[in-house]
Amino acid sequence: MxxxxxxxxxxxxxxxxxxxxxxxxxxxxxxxxxxxxxxxxxxxxxxxxxxxxxxxxxxxxxxKEDVAAAPSQDLWTTFLDQLRTTDPTDRTVIALLHEALLAALAEMPAANWPTRVLLTRRLASETPSMKAHDLYFCHRTTKTALNLLHTRLVLTPQDDLRVHLALDLLLSAFHLAQEAWAAQPTTPTKNDLITHIATVFEAVPQSLTVKAIARP
Amino acid sequence: MxxxxxxxxxxxxxxxxxxxxxxxxxxxxxxxxxxxxxxxxxxxxxxxxxxxxxxxxxxxxxxKEDVAAAPSQDLWTTFLDQLRTTDPTDRTVIALLHEALLAALAEMPAANWPTRVLLTRRLASETPSMKAHDLYFCHRTTKTALNLLHTRLVLTPQDDLRVHLALDLLLSAFHLAQEAWAAQPTTPTKNDLITHIATVFEAVPQSLTVKAIARP
DNA sequence: ACCAAAAGTGCCACTCAGTGGCATAAGCCT
DNA sequence: AGGCTTATGCCACTGAGTGGCACTTTTGGT
CATH class of the missing domain: 1.10.10.60 (Homeodomain-like)
Structure with missing residues (x-):
């Protein structure tokens, strides 16, 4: 029964x-x-x-670091799964990555995932060895994702460089979004995080053109 | 005497x-x-x-990781020094960062720095805990650089995000250049590294526009 | 239902990175 | 020279992580 x-x-x-x-x-x-x-x-x-x-x-x-980082690792493992299955046609690579990330987020249990991942983030911000472990895992994830994309997409050697940059950019954008998410005044929900990610992504092109203006 | x-x-x-x-x-x-x-x-x-x-x-x-990472840390410490002293006028932030990095490279002893840093890089690529340590140090460097730029430049809250992205981009570009440098057939010199950095920097804008073309 | 292979767990002893505390030695200042 | 500060050495200790082997549980075949 x-x-x-x-x-x-x-x-x-x-x-x-x-x-x-x-x-x-x-x-x-x-x-x-x-x-x-x-x-x-x-x-x-x-x-x-x-x-x-x-x-x-x-x-x-x-x-010891590994067990505490599990919630954040779950996301990136799911992200790689999404990257394996998402149909890549008619998009830029960066948009493809963005979409796969959103799809991975959708897979996370809405109930306790935010609190868990925020706790992991807080611990990482207080404990150098945890932050280091997290960064290493992200580094591994980009490498795996790059290999994966090579099997699914037609990529010239020059593209390899560009895609690698795009992947690093994705990780960077996600981390910045996560910081803003953790710092927001209201209780952070999964949808809030998605909004923050969109905001950071919009800022990416401008990051290349910001002018340096010296303080008076 | x-x-x-x-x-x-x-x-x-x-x-x-x-x-x-x-x-x-x-x-x-x-x-x-x-x-x-x-x-x-x-x-x-x-x-x-x-x-x-x-x-x-x-x-x-x-x-233990720290002593092995010293050569690479020397570069980034010098980079921060350069960022403190370089005149920022009439440039984009990303160009300013690029220039500060080149200036830091110029400060490195040409004789043994390349071999040292290549050894450090090889060790890091073989030893997860070393790579993790290195990534953490880079993470700290970006944070410090960001604070520094806030004291020297006029930056709106929106700019903060963009500059942060630009810094992450710089680190990412440097690491990719370093990989290419280490993999090149001829003996890597400091000038070679500078060339690789320039190449990667040129590829940055295209990283946002690469099209995803599915394999047949 | 039974039994052997396979997979997972517990226990024990061990290595080694990293720390706290205090005594000692070496450089500094007048 | 002599006190003062700073760096080093020594020792005992904690705690993460590993190797090896005996033991238990699950599984799959008959």
């Missing part, structure tokens, strides 16, 4: 268990990091709280 | 000693990392080789 509560019954038991421990680890980690700070929380504490050995933790995450 | 060998005699003894230890640490670290690999080299080995206690090492560098 499968109730509505178990929505993904298609998955085998082992897989469900794994997802559950992974989710438990992320959930508890974010709570502990939030309450006591990232540095002040030890992995032993986290593992005790979840009821898992430290050895097992490192079979799910590569580092 | 000050000989030509001691060029900066103006500095007090203590300061000279400090610079020397710092330089020794960087020099030896790069050599050991190059010979045995970053992970395989322990800080104890490095400290033994230089004749310094581990405690002292951490008074010069914040981490």
């Amino acid at each position: 499968p109730t509505a509560a178990s929505s993904q019954t298609a998955l085998p038991l082992r897989e469900r268990k794994k997802r559950r421990t992974r989710e438990d680890l992320i959930e508890t980690a974010l709570r502990l990091f939030d309450e006591n700070g990232f540095a002040a929380t030890t992995l032993d504490e986290l593992c005790d709280a979840v009821g898992v050995s430290k050895r097992t933790f490192f079979r799910y995450f590569t580092s | 000050p000989t030509a060998a001691s060029s900066q005699t103006a500095l007090p003894l203590r300061e000279r000693k400090k610079r020397r230890t710092r330089e020794d640490l960087i020099e030896t670290a790069l050599r050991l990392f190059d010979e045995n690999g970053f992970a395989a080299t322990t800080l104890d080995e490095l400290c033994d080789a230089v004749g310094v206690s581990k405690r002292t090492f951490f008074r010069y560098f914040t981490s």
